[in-house]
Amino acid sequence: MSAPEVTAAPAGAWWRRPAVRVWGGVAVAAVVLFGLAPALLSDFRLNLLAKFLCLAMVAVGIGLAWGRGGMLVLGQGVFFGIGGYLMAMHMKLSDAGPGGVPDFMLLYGDGVVPGWWEPLRSPVVTVLAILVLPAAIAALLGLAVFRRRVRGAYFAILSQALAAAFAILLVGQQKVTGGTNGLNGFRSFFGFDLADPVNKRMLYFIAAGVLIAMVVVVRLLMVSRYGELLVAVRDQENRVRFLGYDPANVKVVAYAVAACFAGIGGALFAPVVGIISPADVGVIPSIGFLVGVAIGGRATLLGPVLGAVAVSWAETGLSEQFPSFWTYFQGALFILVVAFLPQGFASLGGLWRRRRGASGDARDQPAPATGTPDEAPAHDAGTASTAGRHA
């Protein structure tokens, strides 16, 4: 696995090489996001797409932590929420003007801005907090649980409990968080008027650029030595330990990066959608983030992105007309994809290639255990030799 580019590339055409495929995919995505979408979509649709891109940012992080690292992160809503609320608090404060008090505090509270809100008047502090705070919280929790070798189901349940506690806290502290209604009614984003369609477009371009940057970061992480360690920890944690590495540190990094991505996604979600509330961060939305990742292919690079965008798109389209149908559909998708297509739709291509390879040209058949990180299946209990069968 030391040089996945070489071992994985089957003898054959240059366009099948993983690096070419990945960078080609990123280039295509850039053309679509920056060229085609703004040209073809109305302002309303483009804003909707920007929202989906924010959700896809969370999915990229989940792909790293869950798909590559084998950590089932059920509480990403927390980090999404922290990013979203930080940005929303900043926007509320800047709307209120220097020394002003956000409107909802006058409504529910005593009209005094609490001390811990004050630093967020500064745009620089806000951006730094969005980048650092979710990652720091994830790192702390990760160090606490991974060092004590709490993992698997226990970690999943803890991260889920964190999401539940966070949502309850937000609802309970109505005076400072807006309670169930959350924070909404933002007028400006770092001084730019949010009612202006030009600025809305700018937000879309920011979201698209950030998302592509995240995919590139994950790709660079995955081909590095760290990326191989992460996959090794997922598949054989004890062997990694025997080799002298501390698996806890490896996991903490992936968890913190995923949290950071989720925080950025939330921070852009708030101005794009115009509201952030406990309904966006609780247990159900947190698990909902996983649907797109599972469907797209958790262990692939672009699968989570495409899956998240596709699922959000379908949800918006279908749930407006058939609200109850959508929930059945979402449930059924979860059941069918996870139970019968654990690697998501991204694995269909590999299955098809393998079948064709088996019937005809044997050279085309990729060696099961030496797949690229992009094709390495995540399996929680199996060993590397069963990889081919799982996919």
Add this chain to the structure above:
Amino acid sequence: MDALFSQLFAGLSLGSVLLLAALGLALTFGQMGVINMAHGEFMMAGAYTAFVLQTFIPDAGVSLLVALPVGFVVGGLLGLLLEVTLISRMYRRPLDTLLVTFGVALVLQQLARDVFGAPNVDVRAPAWLSGAVPVLGMNLPKTRLFILALAIACVVALSLVLRMTSLGRRIRATVQNRDLAETSGVSTRATDRLTFFVGSGVAGVAGVALTLLGSIGPTLGTNYIVDAFLVVVVGGIGQLKGAVIAAFSLGILQATFEYSTTASLAKVLLFVVIVAFLQVRPQGLVSVRTRSLA
């Protein structure tokens, strides 16, 4: 003294609800390593069973007593169906069962919403459970006492099943060493199915009990599932003992936190305490000693 006693009772009462919710979960999680997110929806099914039964049986007291066994069977059958159709196919992938059963939970919730409507419904409490019992100058609500008694009865019944019956022997053998049990002639497949039936049945009973505490709705299960899982995590996989101790400790802790802060802060504090506790005992209170590396 009075404050302390009322704290203790509030904690025990909360703990008994947690215990009812977590008991079946502890059984299925301990035996099969399966994380059943639909467990809360089985509780909801039990609660709606009580709601449906009261339309047929006018006497609230009789309908409650009938609802308990019927709720057990309804929850159990749902669990059996889930085990046979989905979980049996994927018990080597425990994390994935969590997602699959979450999908099942979504479907069941929506089903309840479509059948019974989104608004909450009420189940009449029987006359003999209205009012309170005065103890040491305190008034303890009879419904709370009934749930406490029910939780204790469930624990006693389950431990009798585990200790005295052949099913119990097979369950204990499978929990301790699945492969060895299989080699010794225990059909672990059949045991899994029965365990799931019993575990989900307890969820149904829990649901019936919850109708005494307030109105019930499609999201009933969601409200309890996270807490129930926390009880299992703190209790540790293994015997029921862990779940019992964990449920009552968490109940008392939360009641104490709520008394000194607010309900929302109490939840956060409880979470911090649990993470801190896992630093000391990562495998939970009661864990089976093994020589594995985990």
